[in-house]
Amino acid sequence: MSLREFGLHEVFFLLMAARWTVLLALVTFVGGGLLGLVIAALRVSPTAILRHVASGYIGFMQSTPILIQLFMVYYGSSFIGLRPDPWPAAAITFCLNAGAFFGEIFRGSIESVPKGQWEASKALGLRYLATLRLVIIPQAMRLSLPPTVGFMVQIVKTTSVASLIGLVELSRTGTMINTVTFQPVLVFGTVAAIYFALCWPLSLLGQHLERRLIGGRERRVAL
């Protein structure tokens, strides 16, 4: 026998918890995006050592599970003499992680700007950062928009991992309500529906932007 029935009150409770998921995703998007710009700039920098540092960073972030990165930051905070706190740990980890992925996205779009643009800027006497800011980034931005929007979906989903260090957001609230109502189909169905409502519009937007960038559609042939 359950302690409590899953009703409208619980749905409301989950919706309120989704605020923290959205907030964490926004923090990650902004922080990770800014870090990604730095990483991308390092990754295409003319100095070899900066390029190596950036690619090592990306390699580490993409080759270890985000859960382990989160645990490292969470328990590592005692290393610098702080008490482990889920919110800063999650925000920092997700920003660091998203920074690596954004760095790769931005690098890809920077590198797909034709080389002649760099040469022309050099001929005009622009320095490295000025070339990036005035010539390359405005053109790269258009290319990086679809994968950036696509990665936002990833960010929203990844925030659920923060529940495993005890941050009370949508997933954590879901498991808490499941413990008292024991109606997992309804509870996790609702939780999934809320995540879906957050992610699906972004997915559709990403697909739309990508299609617009590529242009044209394939025709289908019946077998």
Place this chain on the structure above:
Amino acid sequence: MNYVFQFGPIFQRMDELLYGALRTMELTAASVAAGLVIGILGALGRSFGPRWLSRIISAYVEIIRNTPLLIQLYFVFFSLPLFGLRLSSDQAAILALSIHLGAYATEILRAGVESIPAGQIEAAKSLGLSRRQIIRHVILVPAARAVYPALTSQFILQLLGTSIVSAIAAEELTAVANNMAMQTFRNFEIYIVIAVIYFVLVQGCSLFFRLLSLVMFRWKM
């Protein structure tokens, strides 16, 4: 900065970590195999099946791709017993991971199938190839080449994703680490070691996939 690193208690129990790494690879391999089967059937059903089937498959793909793996895992683990299907946490983990990967594989393979120019299929038809032959030689094999990089990087994401199943205490590397952390309280050190192990596993897998592509496609990546 008065933290003293103690890796001793961890290295003493290296065999447990190796067991965890092995379990992680098993989970990955099992779910990749099952997910790939789902993906192949899904992509074919979606591209060439009847309209209703194609609709159902798209819904499956969209639902899985727009919800977190953790929630899919909880759903499988907590809901299935209500329908009389009692799964151990390991079985629930494999099931959830396979369903998860299946959606991504479906999407990647569908993109591969659609990357085949319509003219190729028309040419094959005019040469009198049967439906089965067209699917195999004109669509599947060239599509496999086209999707190989995307598919194998999805497998690597799957390897990283298996760490999530520690949430339901399925046995794998992260769960082993969590247990060890509870017993030794050397959490920071343990997760550093675990991160290194995952890093090695991921690098090993991507090397394996690169070599495999050389053998399979005699093709440089």
